[in-house]
Amino acid sequence: MELKHLLWGSATAVMVGAPVTAQTQVEFWHAFTGRLGELVAAQVETFNNSQSDYVVEATHKGNYSETLNAGIAAFRAGEQPDILMVFEVGTATMMAAKGAIKPVYEVMADSGADFDSDAYIGAVKGYYTTSEGEMLSLPFNSSTPVLWVNRDALSEAGIDPDTDMSTWEQVGEVLDQLKEAGSECPMTTAWQSWIHLENLSAYHDTPFATKANGFGGVDTELALNGDVQVAHIQAMGDWAKEGKFIYAGRRNEGGANFRSGDCALFTESSAGYAGIKAEAKFDFEVRPLPYWASAVDAPQNTIIGGASLWVMAGQSDEEYKGVAEFLNFLSSAEVQAQWHQDTGYLPITSAAADLTREQGFYEENPGTDVAVKQMTTNAPTENSKGLRLGSFDQIRGIIDEELEAVWSGDKDAKTALDSAKQRGDELLRRFEQANR
Amino acid sequence: MEKRVTFKGLWLPLLLVLPQIVITAVFFFYPAGQAIWQSLFIPDPFGLSMKYVGLGNFEYLLGNPYYRASFVTTAVFSILVTVVSMGIALYLAVLADRLIKGSGVYRTLLIWPYAVAPAVAGVLWLFMFNTRVGVVSWYLGLLGYDWNHVLNGEEAMGLVVVASAWGRISYNFLFFLAGLQAIPKSVIEAAAIDGARFWTRFRTIVFPLLSPTTFFLLVVNIVYAFFETFGVIHTITSGGPQQSTTILVYKVYADGFVGQDLGSSAAQSVILLVIVGLLTIVQFKFIERRVHY
Numbered sequence: 120m121e122l123k124h125l126l127w128g129s130a131t132a133v134m135v136g137a138p139v140t141a142q143t144q145v146e147f148w149h150a151f152t153g154r155l156g157e158l159v160a161a162q163v164e165t166f167n168n169s170q171s172d173y174v175v176e177a178t179h180k181g182n183y184s185e186t187l188n189a190g191i192a193a194f195r196a197g198e199q200p201d202i203l204m205v206f207e208v209g210t211a212t213m214m215a216a217k218g219a220i221k222p223v224y225e226v227m228a229d230s231g232a233d234f235d236s237d238a239y240i241g242a243v244k245g246y247y248t249t250s251e252g253e254m255l256s257l258p259f260n261s262s263t264p265v266l267w268v269n270r271d272a273l274s275e276a277g278i279d280p281d282t283d284m285s286t287w288e289q290v291g292e293v294l295d296q297l298k299e300a301g302s303e304c305p306m307t308t309a310w311q312s313w314i315h316l317e318n319l320s321a322y323h324d325t326p327f328a329t330k331a332n333g334f335g336g337v338d339t340e341l342a343l344n345g346d347v348q349v350a351h352i353q354a355m356g357d358w359a360k361e362g363k364f365i366y367a368g369r370r371n372e373g374g375a376n377f378r379s380g381d382c383a384l385f386t387e388s389s390a391g392y393a394g395i396k397a398e399a400k401f402d403f404e405v406r407p408l409p410y411w412a413s414a415v416d417a418p419q420n421t422i423i424g425g426a427s428l429w430v431m432a433g434q435s436d437e438e439y440k441g442v443a444e445f446l447n448f449l450s451s452a453e454v455q456a457q458w459h460q461d462t463g464y465l466p467i468t469s470a471a472a473d474l475t476r477e478q479g480f481y482e483e484n485p486g487t488d489v490a491v492k493q494m495t496t497n498a499p500t501e502n503s504k505g506l507r508l509g510s511f512d513q514i515r516g517i518i519d520e521e522l523e524a525v526w527s528g529d530k531d532a533k534t535a536l537d538s539a540k541q542r543g544d545e546l547l548r549r550f551e552q553a554n555r
Numbered sequence: 556m557e558k559r560v561t562f563k564g565l566w567l568p569l570l571l572v573l574p575q576i577v578i579t580a581v582f583f584f585y586p587a588g589q590a591i592w593q594s595l596f597i598p599d600p601f602g603l604s605m606k607y608v609g610l611g612n613f614e615y616l617l618g619n620p621y622y623r624a625s626f627v628t629t630a631v632f633s634i635l636v637t638v639v640s641m642g643i644a645l646y647l648a649v650l651a652d653r654l655i656k657g658s659g660v661y662r663t664l665l666i667w668p669y670a671v672a673p674a675v676a677g678v679l680w681l682f683m684f685n686t687r688v689g690v691v692s693w694y695l696g697l698l699g700y701d702w703n704h705v706l707n708g709e710e711a712m713g714l715v716v717v718a719s720a721w722g723r724i725s726y727n728f729l730f731f732l733a734g735l736q737a738i739p740k741s742v743i744e745a746a747a748i749d750g751a752r753f754w755t756r757f758r759t760i761v762f763p764l765l766s767p768t769t770f771f772l773l774v775v776n777i778v779y780a781f782f783e784t785f786g787v788i789h790t791i792t793s794g795g796p797q798q799s800t801t802i803l804v805y806k807v808y809a810d811g812f813v814g815q816d817l818g819s820s821a822a823q824s825v826i827l828l829v830i831v832g833l834l835t836i837v838q839f840k841f842i843e844r845r846v847h848y
Contacts, residue, residue, distance in 0.1 A: 188815075191600050191601055212815055215599065216601045218601070218603045369793060516793075520795060527706045549597065549816060550816075553599050554599055
């Protein structure tokens with residue numbers, strides 16, 4: 120049936136003598152399921168319907184780690200997709216793979232697409248560009264950590280829900296009051312390394328690693344055992360001991376505790392918005408991530424988490440043209456603004472942020488611009504541009520282990536962070552060996 | 556009289572064993588050879604370059620105290636899984652063997668957990684012991700026990716052992732039951748007439764006669780605990796808290812597929828291969844001597 124159809128089709132084409140231009144297929148592997156998966160599918164469909172030269176085929180390949188592995192395995196077998204979604208901690212791995220990727224700035228230049236990398240907000244762009252300002256991968260979904268507040272829980276504990284929690288000192292006082300009022304879970308967190316070490320460092324303009332957080336070369340070393348970091352982790356450890364900080368797990372397990380109303384405060388990605396809005400049966404609010412007033416007068420900026428789109432090497436020019444068109448479509452203000460409003464991810468271009476503001480979204484949904492402001496108030500410094508460390512997923516695993524030792528009271532903050540630095544440096548040296 | 560079929564010539568017998576040899580070569584010798592080869596290099600993840608380091612990967616691993624600690628964790632974990640799953644299975648098999656009515660129902664029900672994939676079993680147990688919504692941890696809370704496997708390493712180890720042993724009990728139960736039913740009733744009845752009570756009969760007659768089954772299960776269960784429990788660890792603890800449930804095979808995965816450090820990962824699989832080989836040799840050399848066929 121299928122074959123017959125095909126033969127008939129080609130026969131007609133020959134008879135009519137009209138050239139049949141097949142649509143070029145562009146393969147896109149991503150890591151989104153559920154609501155996010157639907158939203159990506161909708162974006163792809165809109166693009167496919169908007170023109171007739173290219174067809175983007177989006178495929179879900181598992182979580183972030185699995186998608187990266189699928190891409191690597193496919194490249195080794197010579198069957199890589201055109202576009203691969205890679206989470207931010209895989210950035211150094213992708214950058215080092217010079218023969219496996221085609222930098223986005225090259226893809227755009229070759230295809231003659233009208234592309235301006237300066238349209239992206241600095242703190243987002245910085246993560247994915249070289250020191251020379253060349254954009255290697257296209258930022259896609261980016262978020263940053265914020266403080267989520269259960270206002271009802273504060274009221275119940277007799278605390279003014281509007282109380283200032285800009286600094287960790289103030290948060291400490293609120294935790295004391297919550298504990299006294301009998302709260303079972305005054306505070307919890309998701310992604311502890313990302314929020315309480317990586318972002319803490321950037322926010323206080325302190326290096327997380329030497330060589331400009333790894334941007335300056337693969338011979339970088341961790342610097343996460345500095346004074347600011349040790350003081351913060353020690354404070355968190357003390358809160359854990361006193362039952363004011365409840366550790367729920369290495370990923371975002373704490374989210375369930377917050378969304379169910381068990382926990383009063385929650386440090387989590389701004390992209391937690393969709394889930395919290397859907398499930399929380401209490402009055403919640405987004406606040407900027409607190410900083411230590413004892414360490415700095417005002418915070419720097421936070422860094423991003425999320426993923427970017429890498430273009431893989433070894434495809435035809437025709438496909439790269441399709442890739443360029445698709446990436447250009449994805450970064451348009453309309454698509455980005457919609458994505459930002461649907462998901463809580465950051466608007467990654469200034470135009471998308473402006474459009475969202477014009478549409479009145481921030482007025483209708485107060486607090487949704489907290490993350491944007493937190494990222495963009497200050498121009499990023501060497502310490503707050505992002506991180507570029509090899510084997511970083513594994514280093515995060517080591518940090519998780521060492522932090523767990525602090526939360527359980529087995530180690531003090533200094534010992535744990537010193538150990539994390541030493542163990543992480545060993546992995547960085549192996550990465551350096553593999554990519555020299 | 557023993558009946559033995561002998562094939563003449565070389566080609567027919569070779570042809571007959573060929574499928575087995577091909578399967579072993581493709582699924583065992585080739586990957587094992589690849590692992591040994593790769594363990595001598597530090598490759599980049601995309602296979603673009605390989606740097607020869609000789610035994611550097613092994614030096615790096617064995618010089619790492621956290622890797623060495625993982626041997627102890629693996630030993631503790633494997634022994635616990637084997638003892639728990641075989642002990643409970645033997646107990647259940649002895650009970651089922653004594654049943655006159657309805658043993659078929661029990662047998663069928665007891666076999667079910669074996670059909671559950673390790674990762675799914677992991678999620679199941681994780682839900683029951685979830686620190687916030689888990690049924691079991693809630694009851695423990697009523698008893699005044701604060702269950703928290705997220706931070707308590709011993710509890711985490713207990714949980715992954717139970718989750719790994721659970722599905723395995725079914726498998727062991729089947730073999731033990733078959734073994735028990737193969738023991739001639741006359742021997743047991745003779746002992747009973749001589750006045751031996753149940754426990755004495757079990758210790759002096761049943762258990763020794765069951766030893767071929769027990770030995771087989773010991774080997775199979777240790778191999779299971781070493782290699783196939785990966786899914787359970789991955790879904791329940793990811794090797795944590797700290798490194799309290801990081802067993803060797805989980806580290807192979809973590810270094811290879813999370814860290815993309817394929818050299819170290821290959822070297823670890825070689826080490827695992829050697830350990831399991833040695834263990835099996837030891838088992839056949841020393842324990843098998845005590846087995847009565």
